Amino acid sequence: MRAPAFSPYAARGRRPIVAILLTFALCSTASIGLSIWQTARSQHRADVLRVAERQQTLASEYVQQVMLAHEGVRADPELTATILRLSTDALLDGGDAPAVPGNDDDARLSPTTDPTVRAQLHQERRLVDDMTETGAAYLAGRPVTSVPLSAHEHLTTTDPLTRLRVLAMLTADVALNTSRTIVAESDSNIANLIVMQAVLGVVGLLVSLTLALALIAATRRQTAHFRSIVDSSTDLVIVLGDGGCRHVSRSVTAMLGVSEDAVLGDGIVRFLHPDDRSLVRSAQNSGRAEEIVFKLVNQHGEWRTLEAHVTDLRHDRGIRGVVLNARDVTERVRLQDELVRQAYHDGLTGLANRSLFRDRLEQALARSARGGGSVGVLMLDLDGFKQVNDTLGHDAGDQLLRVVAERLNETVRATDTVARFGGDEFAVLIDDTGVDGEAVAQRILDAFAGPMSAHHLLVHASIGIATADAGGALDHLLRDADVAMYAAKQRGKANWVRYHGSMELPVVGHARLGGELRRALDA
Amino acid sequence: MLACAGLLAFVELGTGGWSKAAPAVRVVHITEHDFHISAPRRIAPGRVRFQVTNNGPDLHELIVVRDPSGAPLPMRADGLTVDEDALDPETMGSLEPGAPGSVRGLTLRLRPGRYEIFCNMAGHYMGGMHAVVLVG
Numbered sequence: 001m002r003a004p005a006f007s008p009y010a011a012r013g014r015r016p017i018v019a020i021l022l023t024f025a026l027c028s029t030a031s032i033g034l035s036i037w038q039t040a041r042s043q044h045r046a047d048v049l050r051v052a053e054r055q056q057t058l059a060s061e062y063v064q065q066v067m068l069a070h071e072g073v074r075a076d077p078e079l080t081a082t083i084l085r086l087s088t089d090a091l092l093d094g095g096d097a098p099a100v101p102g103n104d105d106d107a108r109l110s111p112t113t114d115p116t117v118r119a120q121l122h123q124e125r126r127l128v129d130d131m132t133e134t135g136a137a138y139l140a141g142r143p144v145t146s147v148p149l150s151a152h153e154h155l156t157t158t159d160p161l162t163r164l165r166v167l168a169m170l171t172a173d174v175a176l177n178t179s180r181t182i183v184a185e186s187d188s189n190i191a192n193l194i195v196m197q198a199v200l201g202v203v204g205l206l207v208s209l210t211l212a213l214a215l216i217a218a219t220r221r222q223t224a225h226f227r228s229i230v231d232s233s234t235d236l237v238i239v240l241g242d243g244g245c246r247h248v249s250r251s252v253t254a255m256l257g258v259s260e261d262a263v264l265g266d267g268i269v270r271f272l273h274p275d276d277r278s279l280v281r282s283a284q285n286s287g288r289a290e291e292i293v294f295k296l297v298n299q300h301g302e303w304r305t306l307e308a309h310v311t312d313l314r315h316d317r318g319i320r321g322v323v324l325n326a327r328d329v330t331e332r333v334r335l336q337d338e339l340v341r342q343a344y345h346d347g348l349t350g351l352a353n354r355s356l357f358r359d360r361l362e363q364a365l366a367r368s369a370r371g372g373g374s375v376g377v378l379m380l381d382l383d384g385f386k387q388v389n390d391t392l393g394h395d396a397g398d399q400l401l402r403v404v405a406e407r408l409n410e411t412v413r414a415t416d417t418v419a420r421f422g423g424d425e426f427a428v429l430i431d432d433t434g435v436d437g438e439a440v441a442q443r444i445l446d447a448f449a450g451p452m453s454a455h456h457l458l459v460h461a462s463i464g465i466a467t468a469d470a471g472g473a474l475d476h477l478l479r480d481a482d483v484a485m486y487a488a489k490q491r492g493k494a495n496w497v498r499y500h501g502s503m504e505l506p507v508v509g510h511a512r513l514g515g516e517l518r519r520a521l522d523a
Numbered sequence: 524m525l526a527c528a529g530l531l532a533f534v535e536l537g538t539g540g541w542s543k544a545a546p547a548v549r550v551v552h553i554t555e556h557d558f559h560i561s562a563p564r565r566i567a568p569g570r571v572r573f574q575v576t577n578n579g580p581d582l583h584e585l586i587v588v589r590d591p592s593g594a595p596l597p598m599r600a601d602g603l604t605v606d607e608d609a610l611d612p613e614t615m616g617s618l619e620p621g622a623p624g625s626v627r628g629l630t631l632r633l634r635p636g637r638y639e640i641f642c643n644m645a646g647h648y649m650g651g652m653h654a655v656v657l658v659g
Contacts, residue, residue, distance in 0.1 A: 119580035154651025169646030
């Protein structure tokens with residue numbers, strides 16, 4: 001089976017949240033339902049209790065009304081007897097319990113299910129029957145002792161009123177105890193309800209808590225995964241916002257070799273190259289999407305070059321800043337610089353090569369064209385270098401060339417350019433009109449007067465001098481210097497010759513031939 | 524539930540507590556129901572335990588009084604209930620009203636004589652809930 005794809009965003013959190021909400025909804029619904037049901041039951045139970053308790057009073061009233069009726073006073077014991085009987089029936093089997101005139105309303109009751117209460121209500125009904133039969137017999141003048149007793153009473157007295165009062169007392173007592181049983185049952189129901197509500201609440205809480213903890217754990221795991229990915233990335237993330245630096249990735253602190261606290265806030269300014277501070281600040285202020293390059297210094301004082309893409313996330317509530325997604329391009333820049341250097345310098349001596357020399361010469365000529373003045377070129381060829389190579393070997397030759405380069409550099413000013421064109425051919429660019437080319441050439445010859453290198457070689461040079469005034473062409477100037485150099489060589493060793501127009505034609509062919517031969521030998 | 528626990532506690536006290544030191548307690552079964560008390564006519568003197576079962580459907584109490592005379596018990600002003608205050612010196616023990624279905628114990632030390640047991644809840648005595656027990 002394929003492993004599930006890793007999702008850095010909290011999609012898995014939805015299910016626990018839904019489950020938590022469902023649990024709460026279920027528990028709340030059950031709890032509210034129970035409360036409503038119990039409230040309705042309580043309402044009904046209050047009616048039951050009122051009717052049950054009423055029986056007690058009605059039994060006493062019945063005896064009084066019988067006595068009053070017996071005395072000839074107008075009373076209606078039969079109505080009370082009917083209410084007593086109907087109420088007992090309603091309590092037992094459900095139905096309407098009639099109203100007591102001038103006292104309360106009628107009530108619709110449900111049948112009683114509790115067996116203890118039912119047994120007591122049955123007994124109550126029997127006692128009501130016995131009492132009302134006795135009352136009726138008494139009022140009718142019949143002997144009360146002949147009234148059959150159905151509730152297992154064992155009345156020894158024969159006095160009708162005493163019998164009636166005892167039966168009323170028993171009826172009232174049973175009615176009272178029935179009410180007590182109903183109350184006790186109701187109390188136990190309420191206690192059960194409280195326990196059920198508490199259990200529901202606790203279960204709901206525990207389930208929700210478990211789910212919430214699972215959710216937190218899952219979120220934490222996902223965050224950890226995401227953090228691992230971000231932290232292990234070599235990309236450098238810097239978030240700039242109000243109050244300076246708001247966040248740096250671990251790669252940044254690792255690169256700088258300092259703690260996060262040192263970089264946050266205004267701390268980052270300390271690490272920024274002074275030349276780059278305004279650049280970074282403007283990126284932070286504008287948030288414009290662009291690539292910027294800036295330098296940060298690490299704890300070893302080493303400058304690291306960063307190339308960053310700017311993203312404006314100031315409107316993102318989770319970020320509230322401008323994000324720099326940067327890469328450390330120090331090595332790449334160094335390599336580029338090195339390649340550029342190699343492209344424009346001579347590998348052996350470190351002097352400028354022909355390309356760089358031409359470039360500088362072009363610039364110098366352009367300057368001279370704008371501001372007047374002249375540009376001088378000295379073309380220099382070593383005398384007898386080939387013999388050094390042939391007799392002492394190429395290493396000695398190379399060493400000699402390096403010494404020559406040093407001597408040349410020491411002789412000319414820093415603003416002048418010394419180049420090696422290849423082989424034993426050198427060139428000097430004198431970018432100043434006021435300097436006398438002949439004097440420079442003479443200084444070079446003087447510098448070459450002493451022995452060179454460990455082999456105490458004496459090397460001389462032939463120097464050709466050419467000067468261009470404003471508007472002079474580069475190739476012409478180089479060719480003129482070349483021609484003058486060959487003229488000097490022909491004149492004898494350790495010599496310099498300034499170019500003049502008349503030497504051009506006869507020597508050009510020779511010079512070209514000489515140049516080609518030399519290049520063939522160098523190759 | 525509470526009644527059961529109370530009963531259990533009573534039974535434990537009655538059997539475990541006294542079985543070693545005191546002579547064995549005789550158990551006398553008494554049954555109450557609406558409106559009659561069933562009890563043995565004659566029992567031996569000494570420590571006796573009345574085990575009272577209420578068969579209901581109403582609640583019932585039990586009062587034990589020594590009544591050597593055999594004359595009717597004194598009644599309250601209503602003429603329908605027994606005057607318990609007047610009988611207080613002769614009252615050997617009593618059980619509060621018990622629910623239908625309950626079984627309760629009442630342990631007494633009875634000397635030889637004539638005893639009357641009854642329930643004095645409203646109208647119950649007049650309704651027939653009384654019995655005579657002879658001891659000795």
